[in-house]
Amino acid sequence: MRNILVIIFVLGLFQPVFSQDNKDSLFVRNLFDEALDSYIAYNQLIQLCTIAPGRLAGTDECAVAQDFMYKEMKAMSFDTIYKQPVWVRKWLQNGEETAYFDIGDGEKQYLAVDALGGSVATPEDGIEAEIIVVKTMDELQTLGREKIEGKIVFFDFDMNQHNIYTFPSYGENAGMRVYGAEEASKYGAVAVLVRSLTLAQDTFPHTGIMRYKTGPKKIPGIGISAIHSDMLAEAYAENPHVKVFLHCACKEYPEVKQYNIIGEIKGSKYPNRIITIGGHIDAWYNTQGAHDDGGGCIQSLEVARLFFALKYKPENTIRIVMFLDEEMAQRGARAYADNPVREGEQHYFALESDRGVTYPTGFSFDGPDAFVKKMQSWTSLFEPYGLHRFEKSGSGVDISFLKVKGCALAALVTESQRYFDYHHSANDTWQQVNRREMQMGAAAMAALVYLVDKNGLY
Amino acid sequence: MRNILVIIFVLGLFQPVFSQDNKDSLFVRNLFDEALDSYIAYNQLIQLCTIAPGRLAGTDECAVAQDFMYKEMKAMSFDTIYKQPVWVRKWLQNGEETAYFDIGDGEKQYLAVDALGGSVATPEDGIEAEIIVVKTMDELQTLGREKIEGKIVFFDFDMNQHNIYTFPSYGENAGMRVYGAEEASKYGAVAVLVRSLTLAQDTFPHTGIMRYKTGPKKIPGIGISAIHSDMLAEAYAENPHVKVFLHCACKEYPEVKQYNIIGEIKGSKYPNRIITIGGHIDAWYNTQGAHDDGGGCIQSLEVARLFFALKYKPENTIRIVMFLDEEMAQRGARAYADNPVREGEQHYFALESDRGVTYPTGFSFDGPDAFVKKMQSWTSLFEPYGLHRFEKSGSGVDISFLKVKGCALAALVTESQRYFDYHHSANDTWQQVNRREMQMGAAAMAALVYLVDKNGLY
Known part of the structure; x- marks a missing residue:
């Protein structure tokens, strides 16, 4: 073995690898040090969450968020900042929802609920109807119109706790939230209540997109907290004729023009080769959107700040993109992929x-x-920074539209145990974000972009 | 390659390895599934934190915690439960501390402070004195008695943000908290204020043990929050004669008898070979002690519950130990190592x-x-559960006393970014504990114990 090493050293085979590795590992170390010392990004996150909670695409809050990010970019050293126009749906919650069931003697048990995104409103004076508990989409067919007509379908499914990486558990059940109202309406349901997609037991209702397709009638879809789901299931077990009252006033308005906000550092060697780094600026009406996805936006901006701080001049053009409208219809992502921001971009x-x-x-x-x-x-x-899983799998919703353009894609993967405790709920606040964890992610992103920029994709 | 595989399969070379691996990996999978489905341990943690916050060894709160754990063990299937008597110091905070400096016009800037553990009280009407900022222990000598005498030494050191695993950063600075008062008193200081050992910027003061040795005079030691440390440093920069008022009433009382609480499952094959699994039941006076170390206690108990639930009968004797007094003097750990709970134990x-x-x-x-x-x-x-670092290093304070007995030691290692945000402060609440993260740790502990129990140490 010793002889082989001698030969390798004599031949200088290790030389280029070693020096390159050392330079790269040193730069990565500097990125992490700079990120861990800095409070700039965390303070930006606090500001974004504080001044623009509920910044669903199309809302005034979202405009505030876009202005904020634009202003933050202006204060940095970008070569160009673009506001790319995007027409988006404007759907508003219009005040808090009400839900309860009677517990006798005129007493009501109120339920913590939030309208699902895109839902129609209930009639002005609400809906009161018996519920029917459904555990899987297939059960709808088994029950049929006879059991469902005129009732509120309560999709009471538990999220699978066994997945270690929790996103597949979300994927397994999200269909009921997205298409539950559509499917239930086919059997004459008057509304759907959907157990929140969370792995925690608490009273936060979670929202998220729902879609109507070809159903005979658009019926309201409403998310209900895990604890209140249990309560309602118990009440139903005791009395299958328990009636629930629901009221929501959400409504769709004419489309409005808003923006992807884009900061660009022009590449020194390949100005037309674009490296896009982004998150989505919109967040649901019921949340600060700290983890989803204020933090991802701020991390993306932090990648640029780290490059500026370490005086790294990229060879490719770097774009930091605050994508608009990930939650509802990905109009921002589509616009970014379809309409060149600059001529000749690749x-x-x-x-x-x-x-x-x-x-x-x-x-x-x-x-x-x-x-x-x-x-x-x-x-x-x-690996010295704890990142050890480099897997071939999906990337992110916003950048996925770039795939057909031949773009290579990557997503930052983070520890997922807590994520669905926060996701699409009022629990997703900046207080739930640890500065160091967020900064570690930003530094890792910057490191990957640096390596791609220096060494290419293949 | 294909031929080699054929040969290996034909020879059955993979067989024994495979079946053992399969059995083990299946059992590990079952442990994680059972843990992730269960809310028992998390509810125990909530109860412990709610009924017995501030359970420093020797306090009534600690007795409540011991009774609670004993009762929980009683409700399980342990073969024996021991209350091992331990005499411990009894040191009490005796009401909240006061600290402020004058900002002119009779206005005061109050500072969030907590007495360090074991500190003497200030005189009854407090101490008011100029401060001197010290950044390292060595500076004390440089400044000397001339600059220090009659003053409050303010140890204003920042924790090193660059360590990815954060415990070394704690280790680098903990000495100033532990010995700062002792050292400063040698130069005539009247008290010390110590910047909290945290990596966060917030207003939580953090406490922790301090020790007096041979110094001429015991002076009070008081922890001050990170934000108020900055405030005070700024005030000092503007006016080096700024005076700080301090009051604390903490006091040492006669020692009291309390207990290590121990639940035992007798080994089917090696009843005298003891596998100890534990955490410490005591926590600082200013905290629920959820992460430090209520969670560790509950995880240890959960290891036993997982074995009971999966009907695993250990070959070695398993002991779940709620160690007393880790924070002050490790009397529980010493008693456990020194005094056999059962005759013939190894x-x-x-x-x-x-x-x-x-x-x-x-x-x-x-x-x-x-x-x-x-x-x-x-x-x-x-690795499928995210545990990927198996390193030779230290273990835990409580079990370290077993090393001289020839015991092999291990510690669960967890993601460390958030830990010092909570550690020894009022911020260490059950709300900061994610059920799944805690349960993943418990399942991992159970898996390691299972593997050691089945396969031995070597």
Whole structure:
């Protein structure tokens, strides 16, 4: 063995690898040090969450958020800042929802609920109807119109606690939230109540998008907290004729024009090769949207700040993109992919942070095998910082539209145990974000972008 | 390659490894599933934190906590439950501390402070004195008696943000909290204020043990929040003669008898070989002690519950130990190591959880290389659950006393970014504990104990 090492050293085989590795690992170390020392990004997150909670695309709150990010970018050293116009739906909650059931003697048990995104309103004086508990989408058919007509369908499914990475558990059940009202309406349901997609037991209702397709009638969809779901299920077990009252006033308005906010650092060597780094600026009406996805936006901006701070001049053009309207219809992402911001742009690489800004555990890559292999060759540079999973899988909703442009995609992957406690609920506040965890993610993103910028994709 | 695989399969070379691995990985999977489905441990943590906050050894609150754990153990299927008597110091805070400085026009800027553990009181009407800012212990000598005498020394050091695993940052500065008053008193200081050992910027003061040795005079030691440390440093920069008022009434009382609470499952094959699993039941006066170390206690108890639930009958004797008095003087740990609970006991293996009950990342082992190597051979069984660091290093304060008994030691290692935000402060509440993260740690502990129990240490 010793002889082999001698030969390798004599031949200088280790030389280029070593010096490159050292330079890269030193730069990565500097990125992490700079990120961990800084409070700038965390203070930006606090501001964003404080001045623009409930910043659903199309709302005034979202406009405030866009102005804030634009102003923050202006104060930095970007070469160009773009406001890319995007027409978006404007759907408003219009005041808090009401839900309760009678517990006898004229007493009501109120339920913590939030309208699902895109839901129609109830009639002005609400809906009062018996409920029917449904555990799977298939049960609707089994029960049929006879059992469902005129009732409120209560989708009372538990999220699967067994997945260690929790996103698949979300994926397993999200369909009931998205299409439950549509499907239930086919059997004559008058509304749907949907158990919140959370792995926690608490009283936060969670919202999220729902969609109407071809159903005979649009019926309201309303999310109900985990604890109140249990309460209602218990009441139903005792009395299958228990009636629930529901009221919501949400409404769709004419579309409005808002913006993707984009900060660009022009590449010194490949100005037309674009590396996109982003999160989405919109968040649900019931939340500060700290983890989803204020934190991801701020991390993306922090990547640029770290480059400025360390005086790194990228060879490719770097774009920090605050995508508009991820939650409702991804109009911002579509506009970004479809309409060149600059003539001649080639979408080379894109990185999204939209899985919560908890502790980073790795990256997920979407692209050709050779690209994934190259990315995986850098794993050892990230392991000292706890990132150890470099997997081929999906990326992020916003950047996924760049795939057809031949763009290689990546997503920051973070520790997922807590994420769905916060997701789409009033519990998603900046207080739930740990500065160091968020900054570790930003530094990891910057490190990956640096490595791609220096070494290419293959 | 295909031929080699055929040969291996034909020869059955994979067979024994595979079946053992399969059985083990299946059991580990069952442990995680059972843990992730259950709310028992989390509800125990909430109860412990709610009925017995501030349960410093020797206090009535600690007695409440011991009774609670004893009662919880009684309701389980342990073979024996022991209350091992331990005499402990009784030191009380005796009401909230006061600290402020004058900001002119008779206005006061109050400072969030907590007495350090074991501190003497100020005189009854407090201390008012000029401060002197000190950044390192060495500076005391440089400044000398001339600059220090009659003043309050303000140890205003920042914790190092660059360590990715944050415990070394704590270690670097904890000496100033522990010995700062002792050292400053040698130069005639009248009290010390110590910047909280936290990586966050907030108004929570953090306490922790301080020690007097041979100094000429015992002077009070008081912890001050990070934000108020900045405020005070700024005031001092503007006016080096700024005076601070301090009052605390803490006091040492005669020692009292309390208990280690121990639940035992007798080993079917090696009843005298003891596997100890534990945390410490005491917590500082200013906190619920959820991460430090109520969570570690509850995780230890959960290991037993998981074994009961999965009907696992250990070959070695398993002891779940709620150690008393880790924070002040480790009297419980010493008593446990020194005084056999049962005749003929041999301390075989010990596992502690006292690094916060955030997401588990691995284990730290303390023992012979052959032991560490054996433990590391199981890494792949844990990787699907995110535990990937199996390192030779320290273990835990309580079990460290078993080392001289030849016991092999291990500690659960958890993601450390958030820990010092909570540690020894009122911020360490059950609300800061995520059920799934805590349960992942408990399942990982149970898995390691299972593997050691079945396969031995070497």
